[in-house]
Amino acid sequence: MEQKLKCLRCGFEYTVRVEPNKAPRERVCPKCHSNSVRKISSK
Amino acid sequence: MTLSEVEEVSGHIGNFRVKVRQRARYIDEKECTACGKCAEVCPVVVPDEFQQGFSSRKATYIPYPQAVPSAYLIDMGRCLGNNPVACDKCVDACEKQCIDLNMPDKEVELNVGVIIVATGMGVYDPTVLDEYGYTRFENVITTLEFERLINAAGPTKGHLVRPSDRQTPRHVGFIQCVGSRTENRGNPYCSNVCCMNTVKDSLLIKEHHPDTEIYVFYMDLRAFGKGFEDLLRRSKEAGVHYIRGLPGEVTENHPTRDLCLRVENTTTARVEEYDLDMVVLSVGLEPTQDLKRLASLLNLSQTPDGFVMESHPKLRPVDAPTPGIFFAGCVESPKDVKDSVTQAGAAAARSAILLNAGAVKSQAIKAVVDLANCTSCGVCARVCPYGAITVDVKAKRGAEVVVAACAGCGTCAAECHFDAIAMQHFTDAQILAQINAALEEEPEQKVLAFLCNWCSYAGGDLAGVSRLKYPASTRFIRVMCSGRVDESFILWAFEKGAPVVLLSGCHLGDCHYINANHWTMRRADKLWDRLEKLGIRPERLQLEWISSAEGTRFSQVMRGLEEMRRKVTPDEIRHTRKVLADYRLSKEAEETSEDKESEAAEV
Numbered sequence A: 001m002e003q004k005l006k007c008l009r010c011g012f013e014y015t016v017r018v019e020p021n022k023a024p025r026e027r028v029c030p031k032c033h034s035n036s037v038r039k040i041s042s043k
Numbered sequence B: 001m002t003l004s005e006v007e008e009v010s011g012h013i014g015n016f017r018v019k020v021r022q023r024a025r026y027i028d029e030k031e032c033t034a035c036g037k038c039a040e041v042c043p044v045v046v047p048d049e050f051q052q053g054f055s056s057r058k059a060t061y062i063p064y065p066q067a068v069p070s071a072y073l074i075d076m077g078r079c080l081g082n083n084p085v086a087c088d089k090c091v092d093a094c095e096k097q098c099i100d101l102n103m104p105d106k107e108v109e110l111n112v113g114v115i116i117v118a119t120g121m122g123v124y125d126p127t128v129l130d131e132y133g134y135t136r137f138e139n140v141i142t143t144l145e146f147e148r149l150i151n152a153a154g155p156t157k158g159h160l161v162r163p164s165d166r167q168t169p170r171h172v173g174f175i176q177c178v179g180s181r182t183e184n185r186g187n188p189y190c191s192n193v194c195c196m197n198t199v200k201d202s203l204l205i206k207e208h209h210p211d212t213e214i215y216v217f218y219m220d221l222r223a224f225g226k227g228f229e230d231l232l233r234r235s236k237e238a239g240v241h242y243i244r245g246l247p248g249e250v251t252e253n254h255p256t257r258d259l260c261l262r263v264e265n266t267t268t269a270r271v272e273e274y275d276l277d278m279v280v281l282s283v284g285l286e287p288t289q290d291l292k293r294l295a296s297l298l299n300l301s302q303t304p305d306g307f308v309m310e311s312h313p314k315l316r317p318v319d320a321p322t323p324g325i326f327f328a329g330c331v332e333s334p335k336d337v338k339d340s341v342t343q344a345g346a347a348a349a350r351s352a353i354l355l356n357a358g359a360v361k362s363q364a365i366k367a368v369v370d371l372a373n374c375t376s377c378g379v380c381a382r383v384c385p386y387g388a389i390t391v392d393v394k395a396k397r398g399a400e401v402v403v404a405a406c407a408g409c410g411t412c413a414a415e416c417h418f419d420a421i422a423m424q425h426f427t428d429a430q431i432l433a434q435i436n437a438a439l440e441e442e443p444e445q446k447v448l449a450f451l452c453n454w455c456s457y458a459g460g461d462l463a464g465v466s467r468l469k470y471p472a473s474t475r476f477i478r479v480m481c482s483g484r485v486d487e488s489f490i491l492w493a494f495e496k497g498a499p500v501v502l503l504s505g506c507h508l509g510d511c512h513y514i515n516a517n518h519w520t521m522r523r524a525d526k527l528w529d530r531l532e533k534l535g536i537r538p539e540r541l542q543l544e545w546i547s548s549a550e551g552t553r554f555s556q557v558m559r560g561l562e563e564m565r566r567k568v569t570p571d572e573i574r575h576t577r578k579v580l581a582d583y584r585l586s587k588e589a590e591e592t593s594e595d596k597e598s599e600a601a602e603v
Helices: B037-041 B089-093 B143-150 B194-208 B228-237 B291-298 B337-357 B379-383 B411-415 B428-438 B456-465 B487-495 B516-533 B551-567 B570-602
Strands: A002-007 A013-017 A037-040 B004-012 B015-022 B045-047 B056-058 B106-112 B115-117 B121-123 B140-142 B171-178 B213-218 B241-244 B249-252 B259-265 B270-276 B278-283 B285-287 B325-327 B367-369 B389-392 B397-401 B421-423 B447-452 B474-479 B500-505 B541-545
Touching: A037 B516, B004 B291, B037 B089, B115 B291, B115 B337, B140 B143, B143 B194, B143 B278, B171 B194, B171 B270, B194 B213, B194 B228, B194 B278, B241 B259, B259 B278, B325 B337, B367 B397, B379 B389, B379 B411, B411 B421, B411 B516, B428 B474, B428 B487, B447 B456, B447 B487, B447 B551, B456 B474, B456 B551, B474 B551, B487 B500, B487 B516, B487 B570, B500 B516, B500 B551, B516 B541, B541 B551
Parallel strands: B115 B325, B140 B278, B171 B213, B171 B278, B213 B241, B447 B474, B447 B500, B500 B541
Antiparallel strands: A002 A013, A002 A037, B004 B015, B015 B106, B045 B056, B121 B285, B249 B259, B259 B270, B367 B421, B389 B397
16 A cells, blocks of 8 residues: 655655555655654545 | 463463463373384374474374473374374374373463563575575575584484485585575574574584585674684684675586586675585574564564564663563574573573562552543553553443553553543643743743653753754653653643644654554644644644664754744744634533533433
8 A cells, every 4th residue: 555645844745655454664754864754645 | 381372361460361272292291101102103204394304203203302291292283083083003002091182272371470482483484585496406405404414313313415315515505694684585684693503514514524615605704702703713724615795596407416606706706606516595583473473462562573672672681561571582583592591591580580579569650540530431441552451341440550560651641532541740730830831931932842751862861961962942841651742732832832842752663662652653643634624834743753872863853843943933823822722722612511411411
């Protein structure tokens, strides 16, 4: 499953592959390395 | 207890109840004298797992020569059958009449004070690395298979032969790091024991057959233990060739079954070919397959590698985060015999201290339930990483905290919607008072940060002692775990005029309270949505995972937050304060009307 994410520090938007049944993984912005990364719903 | 499996674990430190299923041996271990007559007459022949399939065993067997108890057992999955009895030869052959083909499994319940987890490790399966030809070429074997071939109790009585023609190999190659230190096919970590195991194996071959040419293909040799460097030097002096470079391909010469190995020697920068009689794959170590099930039974957390995580890597290396549970051996990480024995000794000593004390000191910081507010919704029990809270949702019996099991993370208090749980020494009132004090004067000039005690706050400490600069505008509120930070604290901080709020805890997988920071992340997600709905920029709430070793990162994050703070205008702060005050009043009004309705319903 693909998940769209947005960094709340630098505003960078990117997509990652997530496995629904696995333990949550740390979200790190690939651009600024911030963890303030928000899930963006597809709606 | 052998042939046993833990099925259920409940309770807490000093009072664990463990349900164990002991599988039937079908032979009375107390009566069996291990005479072996049952195995002699058994007609079923299957590959011997202990000898890595190089020899066979019967369906009636002893798993390996030193097995305890020294008694036979029947592999009922391979036996010709007992329902109806199809063979019965072992029963007739047993003079002591100790075979019972209808023996049932036993369920045993144990009451124990502490639990030591020492379930060992698994081995990497090299079948996916097709370039090495493990599934195609008979003379490509793993280190475990080699161990049986060179062992005096092995199928060849310790005579080294290659599997295809039973001839002594004259040219042997070892390929290191098979399934280790790779991101693609295998595991990213070093398996710790493989280098020295190969050095030992090379010396064993040289002792048996001094003329054998041995080539070890490696990317790095790690000989860091006591006496290890000396062993490596002896191996080199004995004539073992160490070639820096991992082979790209192994091919087979069909009539002779000899192998050809192509490798880029990184010291000479040339592609070289080696003709070998046998290739040994130095396979890495992995967590056991059923460790995940055991981890969920015992409330243990696992590292991304799959091994269990210790409470603290330096100060409590054999303790699980769950009190009363200890680790020994490779269940925690790949390690050699010496380290495993050391860890086992430490785990036994730690257990003895607890058991001899006869009583357990509970944490001063623990959850206390106010039953008057508790609605028995069960949220607290669901989020508790230690399973320390019980709620009977159906019977509407309020939450109960097992004090000995509560570690004091505060996730339950933060998740409770009815303020029915208070954390001693970190109550809502105490934290709100800290927020008020921090934002009492010129709140628009401040960045408020909630830091967890074990990682982020310690990271701040490190930044301080390292003389790293960070802006003076930051105000810290220490909580034991980021999981303690209630939504209402953050909303209150914004309502008090904070331009930016930081929520910071341990990295995921490093949480001092097993996985309490997973709830922090979920809460941040919810809060970002809520802030957006209220017309407040979600960017103003920041989430950062900072470990105690990341002083530099702490300082960088704080500087970044200061930059963000400067961009928040006074108008934006005024708007936020008004919106949140209205939101809080409407929520309070809602709650009051709900209370009145429920009171009326009761009347």
